[in-house]
Amino acid sequence: GENVGLHLPTLSVQEGDNSIINCAYSNSASDYFIWYKQESGKGPQFIIDIRSNMDKRQGQRVTVLLNKTVKHLSLQIAATQPGDSAVYFCALHGSSNTGKLIFGQGTTLQVKP
Amino acid sequence: DAMVIQNPRYQVTQFGKPVTLSCSQTLNHNVMYWYQQKSSQAPKLLFHYYDKDFNNEADTPDNFQSRRPNTSFCFLDIRSPGLGDAAMYLCATSRGAGTGGEAFFGQGTRLTVV
Numbered sequence: 529g530e531n532v533g534l535h536l537p538t539l540s541v542q543e544g545d546n547s548i549i550n551c552a553y554s555n556s557a558s559d560y561f562i563w564y565k566q567e568s569g570k571g572p573q574f575i576i577d578i579r580s581n582m583d584k585r586q587g588q589r590v591t592v593l594l595n596k597t598v599k600h601l602s603l604q605i606a607a608t609q610p611g612d613s614a615v616y617f618c619a620l621h622g623s624s625n626t627g628k629l630i631f632g633q634g635t636t637l638q639v640k641p
Numbered sequence: 642d643a644m645v646i647q648n649p650r651y652q653v654t655q656f657g658k659p660v661t662l663s664c665s666q667t668l669n670h671n672v673m674y675w676y677q678q679k680s681s682q683a684p685k686l687l688f689h690y691y692d693k694d695f696n697n698e699a700d701t702p703d704n705f706q707s708r709r710p711n712t713s714f715c716f717l718d719i720r721s722p723g724l725g726d727a728a729m730y731l732c733a734t735s736r737g738a739g740t741g742g743e744a745f746f747g748q749g750t751r752l753t754v755v
Contacts, residue, residue, distance in 0.1 A: 562743050571645075571731050571746030572684065617683055619744075626691040627672035627737040629744050631683040 540638040547605040549635045551618035554599065560621040563592060563603045565614045566634075572617060575603070605637075613639045644668050647732050647747035654722050654754055662717040662750045664732030673715040674744060675707060676731040684731055690715065691737060719752075727754045 541547045553561075559580040564572035578585045578592045578601075585592050591604040601618050615634045622628035646665045654660040664673065672691050676684035688697045690709045704726070706718040719726055729749045736742040 569749075571733075571749050574743040574745070577743055626689065626694065626696050627674075627735055628686065628689060628696065629674060629733070629735065630686055631676075633683045634681075 538636045540640060541608050543610060543639055543641050544607055547608045547637060549603045549616050551601040551632050552599060553620055558620040561594060561601050562619045564617045564619060567614045608639050610639045610641060613637055645732060645734055645745050645747040647750050649750060651751050656754055657721045660719050660722055662730050664715045664747060665713050666734045668734055669712060670734035671737040672735045673709060674733040675717045678729040678731055722754045724754050727752055
């Protein structure tokens with residue numbers, strides 16, 4: 529199957545601290561992983577992605593780590609800001625070649641000023 | 642400029658009355674998706690098209706249908722909406738699995754069933 533899960537439903541951090549959001553998946557054939565941010569009333573917004581031939585990818589203030597051995601994905605946000613408050617989802621392409629994209633359950637990030 | 646456009650943003654329909662939600666894209670992407678998202682839950686994939694090939698999820702109710710008349714447009718038809726179908730419906734597009742690429746989402750249509 530292509531189950532995707534998140535470890536924590538809510539993460540609360542102090543402004544300026546680093547945030548780490550985790551995701552576990554079950555399908556070892558998955559080759560493409562994406563993190564999305566969703567603000568209230570809006571569609572999910574792309575943050576960063578990573579392919580299975582990589583174990584780390586960095587963007588602006590964000591880093592995604594992929595551990596294929598334990599099927600674990602994490603999103604690290606440096607110097608978390610109030611504007612980072614949102615729900616974060618990991619998503620992955622399924623094992624088919626049709627572009628199927630499934631989502632994990634989401635972590636709500638709350639940033640305290 | 643919006644690349645994935647969903648209309649309307651808010652839709653109110655009566656119980657049992659057929660309703661159609663629309664999605665259009667300017668990205669010329671191969672794949673178009675429809676997701677259902679209820680409060681405090683992840684988007685749940687209903688179905689997706691790879692070009693003209695329709696891929697239905699096993700647990701998508703028969704009440705939900707989709708049409709993709711051309712590359713740019715995709716419709717979600719709910720034949721007999723029930724109260725449990727009230728949700729946010731999200732349309733997305735991507736280049737597809739082969740070339741990868743993230744999915745781009747519209748702003749969603751919030752469906753209310755009365």
